[in-house]
Amino acid sequence: MKTRVVALAKRPVGMPTAADFAVSEVELPDPGDGEVLVENLCMSVDPYMRGRMVDRKSYVGPFEVGEALTGGAIGRVVKSNVAELPEGEHVESHLGWREAFVSSARGLRPLGNLEAPASAYLGVLGMPGMTAYVGLLDVGQLKDGETVFVSGAAGAVGSAVGQIARIRGCRTIGSAGSADKVRHLIDDLGFDHAFDYHDGHLERQIAEGAPDGIDVYFDNVGGEHLQAALNCMRPAGRIPLCGAISQYNATAPVPGPNNLAIAIGMGLTLKGFIVSNFNHLREDFVRDMTAWVNSGELKYRETTFDGIEHASEAFIGLFTGANTGKMIVNLA
Amino acid sequence: MKTRVVALAKRPVGMPTAADFAVSEVELPDPGDGEVLVENLCMSVDPYMRGRMVDRKSYVGPFEVGEALTGGAIGRVVKSNVAELPEGEHVESHLGWREAFVSSARGLRPLGNLEAPASAYLGVLGMPGMTAYVGLLDVGQLKDGETVFVSGAAGAVGSAVGQIARIRGCRTIGSAGSADKVRHLIDDLGFDHAFDYHDGHLERQIAEGAPDGIDVYFDNVGGEHLQAALNCMRPAGRIPLCGAISQYNATAPVPGPNNLAIAIGMGLTLKGFIVSNFNHLREDFVRDMTAWVNSGELKYRETTFDGIEHASEAFIGLFTGANTGKMIVNLA
Numbered sequence: 011m012k013t014r015v016v017a018l019a020k021r022p023v024g025m026p027t028a029a030d031f032a033v034s035e036v037e038l039p040d041p042g043d044g045e046v047l048v049e050n051l052c053m054s055v056d057p058y059m060r061g062r063m064v065d066r067k068s069y070v071g072p073f074e075v076g077e078a079l080t081g082g083a084i085g086r087v088v089k090s091n092v093a094e095l096p097e098g099e100h101v102e103s104h105l106g107w108r109e110a111f112v113s114s115a116r117g118l119r120p121l122g123n124l125e126a127p128a129s130a131y132l133g134v135l136g137m138p139g140m141t142a143y144v145g146l147l148d149v150g151q152l153k154d155g156e157t158v159f160v161s162g163a164a165g166a167v168g169s170a171v172g173q174i175a176r177i178r179g180c181r182t183i184g185s186a187g188s189a190d191k192v193r194h195l196i197d198d199l200g201f202d203h204a205f206d207y208h209d210g211h212l213e214r215q216i217a218e219g220a221p222d223g224i225d226v227y228f229d230n231v232g233g234e235h236l237q238a239a240l241n242c243m244r245p246a247g248r249i250p251l252c253g254a255i256s257q258y259n260a261t262a263p264v265p266g267p268n269n270l271a272i273a274i275g276m277g278l279t280l281k282g283f284i285v286s287n288f289n290h291l292r293e294d295f296v297r298d299m300t301a302w303v304n305s306g307e308l309k310y311r312e313t314t315f316d317g318i319e320h321a322s323e324a325f326i327g328l329f330t331g332a333n334t335g336k337m338i339v340n341l342a
Numbered sequence: 343m344k345t346r347v348v349a350l351a352k353r354p355v356g357m358p359t360a361a362d363f364a365v366s367e368v369e370l371p372d373p374g375d376g377e378v379l380v381e382n383l384c385m386s387v388d389p390y391m392r393g394r395m396v397d398r399k400s401y402v403g404p405f406e407v408g409e410a411l412t413g414g415a416i417g418r419v420v421k422s423n424v425a426e427l428p429e430g431e432h433v434e435s436h437l438g439w440r441e442a443f444v445s446s447a448r449g450l451r452p453l454g455n456l457e458a459p460a461s462a463y464l465g466v467l468g469m470p471g472m473t474a475y476v477g478l479l480d481v482g483q484l485k486d487g488e489t490v491f492v493s494g495a496a497g498a499v500g501s502a503v504g505q506i507a508r509i510r511g512c513r514t515i516g517s518a519g520s521a522d523k524v525r526h527l528i529d530d531l532g533f534d535h536a537f538d539y540h541d542g543h544l545e546r547q548i549a550e551g552a553p554d555g556i557d558v559y560f561d562n563v564g565g566e567h568l569q570a571a572l573n574c575m576r577p578a579g580r581i582p583l584c585g586a587i588s589q590y591n592a593t594a595p596v597p598g599p600n601n602l603a604i605a606i607g608m609g610l611t612l613k614g615f616i617v618s619n620f621n622h623l624r625e626d627f628v629r630d631m632t633a634w635v636n637s638g639e640l641k642y643r644e645t646t647f648d649g650i651e652h653a654s655e656a657f658i659g660l661f662t663g664a665n666t667g668k669m670i671v672n673l674a
Binding site: 068264266274276279281284 | 393400401564568569577583584585586589595596597598599600601602603604605606607608609610611612613614615616619
């Protein structure tokens with residue numbers, strides 16, 4: 011059987027381009043003993059993948075040039091030599107940018123009866139949703155009724171952060187990259203205040219939505235957003251550091267916030283985290299998030315590209331603001 | 343009775359100079375009902391006071407131009423109309439830069455029988471010692487056997503941090519501003535590794551002392567030290583943000599660390615604090631620190647200027663590295 015994969019053709023410098031990726035056809039063997047053949051229904055592109063395209067030490071190793079990119083995908087077992095993974099079972103995998111694959115059961119998570127479309131398991135019910143959940147509630151130690159600011163609020167993580175905060179009775183402020191997204195945050199997702207960061211004056215915009223200051227700033231963006239938020243924090247405020255998308259394509263080190271010393275007098279906590287260290291909260295996440303999604307309290311949106319040949323375009327779109335909600339590549 | 347006080351003559355711009363301060367003689371009234379007359383034995387100058395010389399909102403209001411500077415002092419009651427503060431009692435006050443004062447009992451802390459020279463209550467047994475204690479053990483969540491790096495390690499706070507870490511079985515690395523101080527850290531205070539930050543290559547110097555990385559970086563300095571330390575942190579490391587003395591005399595905002603995003607992948611916590619929010623740990627601090635000082639496990643040194651007319655010189659000396667250990671102005 012032939013299938014297509016996307017490999018890293020070369021390491022991007024600055025903003026990635028189509029030439030940094032290469033689609034190729036590969037031959038898949040039949041699944042052997044203890045193996046399954048999975049056809050992917052959809053795959054994920056996520057901002058964190060940009061970091062793995064750089065050759066440096068980090069919490070996971072870098073992608074290798076010439077090899078298929080890895081990442082989250084949802085597929086269906088079409089041939090099985092594994093009793094626990096019968097044909098027809100839906101599985102989450104981390105083998106990434108490929109239409110189909112043969113694998114042992116290791117690293118495959120069976121999803122059982124789907125409670126939502128398969129793609130939701132790459133978004134609100136998957137890694138980005140859990141990132142929002144653990145980042146806000148555990149890392150950010152959110153208390154009911156506090157005031158929360160989240161940057162990248164129309165993205166997969168940010169849109170969940172704002173809605174979880176709202177469900178917890180918090181005042182929610184979000185920044186996004188277009189007037190349409192700002193409307194979406196307020197009209198569809200129930201944010202109390204939202205603004206387009208292209209309008210500048212970040213600190214004034216935050217203060218308009220949070221005149222008494224912020225208790226939790228959920229940082230997806232870094233850079234000017236972090237500096238502005240620091241000036242708006244209330245005493246003992248918390249800043250979960252989740253991402254720094256404003257810097258992922260920088261070709262030289264970007265200076266940090268020039269007001270970090272505010273954290274001393276105000277007793278602020280900045281805490282970086284990656285969701286894979288919070289698996290002990292997975293059951294809580296699945297229970298709460300499934301309930302919120304099923305009740306309609308928490309909404310999600312997706313931006314979809316069709317076909318693996320458009321995966322690189324979808325990925326690049328993460329950095330140009332092409333997505334509202336989760337960016338999905340449909341492979342079905 | 344006449345006494346001398348030091349007032350802020352004008353707000354310093356950049357490095358403070360003698361002209362920013364003014365010594366003047368004032369008349370003290372007799373203590374009234376519920377009041378005491380206290381003669382100070384010694385007063386404290388501390389780096390944090392530089393921040394209060396700027397007219398801006400912070401956790402405490404700014405000093406007022408033309409008014410006597412406030413801060414810690416140890417004195418003796420010489421006339422008393424307060425039963426709980428008899429003549430001869432030693433008290434800690436926060437009225438600051440003055441040889442004597444009349445006050446109600448409010449804000450005065452009786453010291454009882456002194457267990458050490460009076461000046462120690464401005465240093466190792468006082469605010470700087472407690473800053474080290476709560477910052478390392480509570481904010482920094484130090485665990486026995488970890489590796490600790492502290493900047494400004496020959497200062498009042500830093501020298502206590504390093505020794506508490508050593509007592510807790512930790513590997514200790516310190517930076518200081520001269521070869522003499524580096525020798526003091528290693529020979530007298532038992533640091534495992536120390537270096538003069540003027541030699542540059544901060545990251546390499548830290549890594550030499552901590553080849554497997556740092557669990558806790560106690561930051562008294564900010565700036566380049568913080569940036570270098572971030573590159574040396576171990577996963578789940580903690581960075582108590584205690585001070586940023588490298589920036590206190592800056593006349594324009596100083597860029598923050600350009601590698602803050604490391605905190606995300608490594609799961610680092612940066613936590614600012616001020617000691618006054620940790621009064622619930624005072625009893626623990628007094629018990630442990632008194633025991634360590636009395637047993638000789640924890641040593642302290644002081645740099646002393648004699649006479650209130652030298653208080654501004656002592657204060658300025660904090661920023662030129664004139665002190666080893668606590669800077670004290672002797673008024674007795």
